Every structure is written in structure tokens, then in C-alpha cells.
Amino acid sequence: MKRHVLIIMLLITGQTYAQSITFKGDSIFTNKSNLSITVSLQQPLIDYLKQLAPNQDSLEKKGNYQFSFYIDNHLIYHTELWPGYPDPNEQSWSKPLIDYNHEGAYWSQFAWYRFMKNGGDSALTEGPHTLKIELRPYVKAPDLNIGEIIAEGQFHLNVKRTGSATPLPLAKVLPYKDLPVSHEYFDTTRIMQLKGEIEAGVFRHITSVVAIKNNKILFEEYFDNSGRDSLHDVRSVGKTFAAALTGLAIRDGYLKSENQSLGEFYHLPQEKAAITLKQLLTMSAPFDGDDNDEHSPGNEENMYPTDNWVDFTLNLPVDTNKYHGQWHYFTAGVMLLGSTLDKIIPGGLEKYADKNLFAPLHITNYQWQYTPQHAPNTAGGIRLKSLDFAKFGLCYANKKIIPAKWVEKSLSHQLPITGRKDEYYGYLFWNKKYGQYETYYCSGNGGNKIFIFKDLVIVITATAYNMPYAHGQVDKMMEHYILPAIY
Template identity: 60%
Template sequence: MHSILKNLLILLFTVIAFENSKAQTIPSTRSGKIFFTNSAVTVNKIATEDNLQKTILTNKTNLFISVFLAKTLSSSLHDLAPALSLDSLSKIGNYQFSFLVDDHLIYQTNLIPGAPRALQQQTETEWNKPLIDNQNEGAWWSQSAWNRFMFNGGDQALTEGTHIFKLLIRPYIKVPDLKIGNIIAQGQLELLVKRKPDVNVSDIKLSEIKSYPDLTPSEDSFDHNSIKKLKAYIDADVFRHVTSVVALKKGKILLEEYFNGSSRDSLHDVRSVGKSFASTLTGMAIRDGYIKSVEQTLGDFYQVKDFQQYSGAKQRVKLKELMTMSSRFDGDDDDPNSPGNEENMYPTDNWVKFALDLPLDTVKYDHQWHYFTTGVMLLGSTLDQVIPGGLDKYADNKLFKPLNITNYKWQYMPQKAPSTAGGIRMNALDFAKYGQLYANKGRWKGKQILPEAWVNESLSHQIPITEKPGEYYGYLFWNKIYRSGGKIQEAYYCSGNGGNKIYIFKDLDLVVVITATAYGNGYAHRQADQIIEEYILPAIL
């Protein structure tokens, strides 16, 4: 009886909410308008005079919107599909944002259903959200929409000077064809864009280069003005959340600059840069006889039949496929709906079981590249179980001590093994040493720390990167061509969320480390490459 009553109450609440969502609110003079402010406001207390008519847009400007609707979003979606239920509307529809600069449509995006949440769609007619919030980047779906706009033309459209920015909001549904409603809110703002500061290089000083264990200052020349301008741009947030830029030329310190509160001693969270360390340790484990070769399969190390979704094909997955991200596991970190997406792994209490329970998809994945963090974690777990004493002690003795790296921190998986999914922390110069080890073909201070054949195999075009023509993947190293001054330079590199990089340039005897904390932001990797092509390479070449 209790469950029947509970279900009736839920049904009654749903009907009332649906009827409320259809009901039009009493239109006010603000209905259909978007107000702009430089900070968050309580939307029902905002005064008309608080609405900005113009503002200066620098790299440190915050910009918030207050949206006033004549009726709820659910009501507008209901107009597009009157036969659909309340729950159905929230699953197939949302806001469409259109970004215009000087009356030209620059970018249009249909927000993914679910953000804002269904209850907000059904009840809210007024809301305030950030487009830009420099102190809390990536916190809201509205910020993601702005970042996509900037990535897809906004950055080019908002040149230095005065522009008229407009934002239009419409409802949309996909049933399955796309249906778009009329404009339900709009606003415009005059922007005086000043994102590139005036730089007087004579007022800027580069940091003095001092010796570091196993590294000495370089005497090679470079264009100091180019690096001074880069330094000014990082300080002014033209390049955002960068914490260090370090370059080694011929194994010596050429550049060393720190930003945003970091220093030579800071341990940087470089996220997936740590994946490359799994490749290094695999090569060492093969050299030392703990693993026979990269052709060994999961069946050599695990009782695969004891896990879910068993198949002979899963048992035959090779270590090489985990290192080249080309296994047939149904896991893709770029697909939020993928069962093997890394975000599904982290909450579990046994990451290895999570990995080995995953199904294979031999139709979608025919040994082509797809970004699969869980597979790299599984590789590290395999190393941890076959190496006496575990992976962390082995890494310390065989890799870090020979490189004179003494201050670092692993992140650990629930099974207490170091997480090769990413997240190892050390300072920028120690990361540069790691890159230099590869530039030296595995040698350090006259000793062969890593087999040269393994270095060559790791830094090779093992597999094309899907949907990135001309880019390749080695053994947990990325590869692409950079262009500067009419010349091309090939680099292998480690890469991590936030814009973290270790670049190893093939023909320049040059290693560059960039650390940053722009986690989850679409500009992070693009700005690191821009720093390389527009400042570092021109300065050195």
C-alpha cells in the first residue's frame, strides 16, 4: 500500500510540474532579455542600470549573463513537441546559443541535454551564469559554451579594438530531426578588446640560469626578445594558467621561467604526461627479463576467464596494443558514453577488475588508435605484479636515481600500485631530464639507462592518430610536425590535461617542458603548441 501511495505522489508531482512548466509566466519588461555583468549577481535583485552596455575585455575580465525568460525552457520545448512527456523533453532538448560578433554569426552550439538539469528547465524563468569566470574556470556549462565559441572562431573575431557582441538563445529538440524554436532571450554588449598587452621588452628581465643537479647553464645564444614577449604574455594571461617554461639545448639549461606562484621546486601535476613513464618502465622491464616482449598478451598475466565479458580475443590483447592505444577494448576517453571511459574507472575500488571486465568491440575498433587511459593503467598494474618489489621501487632504482631525480610523487590506484594512468608530480627541470634521456637515445652521464633500441621503437610512427592527419602515436608518445619561420620541425612529446607537455625535437637536440593548470579547458593544448611555434622555435632557430 505504501509503495502505491508513493508512486501516486510521484505521478501527481510530475503532472503538476509539467503543467507549471507549460504555464506562461506574466511577461515583464525584462522578458526575453539578457543582462551582462562583470560578476555574479542575484538575478531577481539585479537593477536595469547594472546591465553593462560596454566593457573592456582583457584576459582577466569576468563576464556573467542574467537571462530573463517569458516562460520556462520546458514550456518552449513543449511548443516544439506537444506530444512528448516532461522527462522526454529534458532528454532530447535544451538551449541553443548563438554567438555573434559585429552582426556576423561566429558560432552556434546546441547544449547537451542534462545541463542545465531537468528540474531547472522545468521551473526557472530567470537565471545567472558565467560566460567567463577566471577564478572558477570550467565550473558551468555556460563557460563550456563560451570556450567552444572562442575555439571555433571567437578568438579570431575578437581582435583588438571595439566590437559588438551579441548572444541569442533559442530552444531546440532532436526528435530525431532537429527542431529549433524562436529566440527566447537575447542581449548585446559593446566590447573594447584589449587582450594583447603593449610589451616593452627593455622593461622585462629573463631569469638568471643557475646550475641544477646534472644540468648546467647553456652558453648557446637565442632571441631574448622573443622569450621576453612570451613572458609578458603569460603574465598578462594571454597564455593562461602556465606555471613553467623550461628548455634544454644540447642537454644544458637554456630557458627557465616560472609563473603563477610556481618555482624551481614546485611539483607539477602534469596528468597524462605520466603515461609515457609506463612506456619507459616497460622497456626496462623487457631488458631486465621481467617481460618477454610487447607481443605478450593479457592471458600471460591474468586469468582472463575469471572476469566478465570473457572472450578469446580479450585474452589475446597484446601489451603493444595497450601502449599504442589500439586494443579492441570498448573504451574511449573522448566518448562520454563509452563504458571504458576513464571517468567510469576512478570511482571503482578495483581498477584492474574494471579494465578486465570491459567488453571488446571488434566492429568499432579494428586496431585503430583511440584514447584509452584504462589500458595504460592496466599496463602499469601488469608491471607492478611481475617486477619483484613492485613498480615504485623499480622506477626509483632504475630510472629516477640514475637521473638524480629525488623529489617526486606518484599517484596510486586503489590496489596500491603507482597509477600509470597519469598524475606523477615532479619539478619542471626533472621532467626536462626525462625528456633529455630520450634525446640522448637512452644515455645519461655516460651510462645506457634505457636501451637505445627501445627509445627508437618508442619514438616512431607506430600508428596514425585517428582524425588527426599527419600525426602519429609511438609507445605512449605523441608525434606531430611544428612549423616556424618557414621550416618544419618534427617532435615527439608527452601530453597531459591542462596543457602539460614534454617536447623532444628530433633534429634540434632541444627539449622543452611546459607545465600548466588549465585543466579541462579546450585552449590548453592549443596554447602550448602556439607557445612552441610562435615563441620558442623562433627564439632558438
């Protein structure tokens, strides 16, 4: 692929200087292209910030660059970078905007992701375009004050992102433990096109797609050097294993019901003692914890550095004004559920899960991650083969191994999901519809999914961790390829 470097003069406070922005990337812009930028300024950013706010101190904590992205001289998006990166004392710096094989490694990539999500993707239609970036200093103390342009540059792109994916032949399906090969009809042409688009990077960092129809393997495809024996880190998909094991623990008498309260297992003040296991299963406990709020005391990122995650969770404040029965995404609560099971089940949760869940499914190769107290980490991260994740999904689809009544409770509209229309939450299951097809599903960072339909289980594994497109691209795969091919 032809590559070029473009040197562009910078416009600095209305005058032309011999400073430069250097773009380095692919002249043909595809889904797997890379693009980096080198910026040289007349003076360090901190000096521009001082000019904007001469009476303010600690400006490195109050300001940074504003990026403005243009396509063909039309402003598409602008964003103020969080203070801290790049170093405001630097006069020049280089960073990737796109690095296909190392996504999410740098702040600059997230600026590009935001641009693409907020109009850039639709603006970059097939054919030639000019990308322009303008840099301005800003200070927010407390009002937003934006300076003049201190750098700008252009880069010519010849976009070829659609229509270039070649349909690829599907892999031969072989039997797997307890899963014979299906001979039911499906639209192979559509799945071949999907396979080609995954390989071409239209759908990014997908590692497997598996479909089980009526308990038989319909198709099974692997990508990015993964295969049938690969163990996939599906992040929060693993939360649903805590729900399954809770149901089994009730079946076996270790729990009376999900309505038991934390006060039966821990010494707690009354307001915390009254919180039930069901509230942990439905993410509706009044602990002040919300992973979607970076300022929340119980955000999972605050838990991980501590040396006792159970104590961290139980010591969180309770806020019944903010949380009064509604759903809020609370990873620490699911960790607490699993650690409670580990506490009350003789021999611990790991041995119990192996005997009562994995052994009946003939799953022998899997990996837990652990809490600092060495309990299986039900916050997420359990690793299995794709077909073994499908067998876990079949426990619910077939109401086998896991008690039928528990499956019915798990796959029900326990609560509406806050901020999402016509979507619901069960017992650590998500719920929505793709058109006429309703699904309950497990979901994890990066676009990892186990979808359960009436006669169908779909597993998609991916490594697009923390990428803003990760879940949306899976929706497109389901809506435009997988479901139309099968139904």
C-alpha cells in the same frame, strides 16, 4: 579597470517585456577579463518546451536553450546546450561566461569556449564591438525543433587583447642537479615577449616553460605562483613513464619482450589473452575503449568510479570489427600496463621505479597517484618538478638509463594517429613536425608537454585542464616563439 553593468530589455516572442539580461564585466576586454550574464524570463524554460512539444514527456531530458552569438550583428555561432543545465524550472539564473581564475567550472563557460573556438576569437578584433546573445528554446525528440527568441541582449566590448603585452626580463638561470647553465645564444627578445604574453593572459594558465639545449639549461620561467620546487600535475604526460618502466623491466628480465600477451599474466578468454603489451603501448588493443568517444564502454570516465580498475579493463568487450590494429586513445590500457608491471615485479612498481628510474636521475621529490589497488597510476597524474620532467626527457634524447634499443622503438612511427595527418604514435609517445623540426612528445590534459628534439628538450606545464584552447596555445608558443628563438 573600469567595470559596468548593462541592463537590456528582452525581446520575448516578438513583444517587449520588463524582463532583463544583465551583463556584468570589464568594459575594456582583455585576455584576463571576466564576463557574467543574468537571464530573467517571462516564464520558466520548461513552459516554452511544453509549447514546442505539447505531446512529449520528460522534456527536461530532450530540450534546453539554444544560444546564438553575434558580433556586430553578424551571427558567429549557435549551440544547443545539453539538457540538464540550467534548471529548466528556473525563471531567472546567473552564470559566468568568462571567469579567468575559475575556468571550466560551469556549463556556461563551455558555451563561451565553443563560441570562441568557432569564430568568436577571430571576430573579436582590436577595438569596439557589440556582442549580442539570443536565447531560444529547443526540443530534440527526435527531430530538432527550435522556438522563437525568448531573450536577447547586447553588451559593448572595447577589445584590447593584442599588442598590450609588455616584454618581461628573463629570470636568471641557476644550475640544477646534473644540469649546468647553458651559455649558447638564443633570441632572448622573443622569449621575453612570450613571457610578457603569458603574464598578460594571451597564453592562459601556463605554469612553467623550460628549455634544455645540449644538456644545459637555456631558460627557465615560472608563472601563476609556481617555482623551481613546484610539483606539477601533468596528467597524461605520466603515461609515458609506463613505457619507460616497461623497457627497464625487459632489461632486467621481468619481461621477455613487449610482444608478450596478457594471457601470460591473467586468466582470460582466448580473444583477450592474445592481446599484447605492445598493443597497450601503442594504444591499438581491441578492447572496446576510446576516451574520445563518450559512449565507449571503456572510456576512462567509466573506469574511475569502479573499485577495481584492472577488472574493469579486463572485463571490457573486445571489438575486432571496430578495432583492427588502428590507434585509439585508451587510458585504461595504460593503467593496465602499469598494474601488470606492479604485479610481476617483486616489491611492486613504485619501489622499482624509485630505484631504477628516479634514483639514477637524482629525482627525490615526486608524487604518484594510485589505483584502488594502490598500484602507481600510470594512466597519468604523476607530479614532478619541471626540471625533473626535463631530465626524464633527456633519458630519451641521450639514450641513457633507458636502454638505447628501447628508446629507438619508443621514438618511432609505430602507428599513424587516427584523424591526424602526418602524425604518429610510438610507445606512448606522440610524434609530429613543427615545420622542419620533428619532435616526439608526451602530452597531458591542460596543455602539459615534454618535447624531445635531437638536441633540445622543452617542458611546458599548465593548468588549463579540459580547456579547448589548451593544446592549440602550446602549438602557437612553440611555432611562433620557442623554436624560432632557439633555432
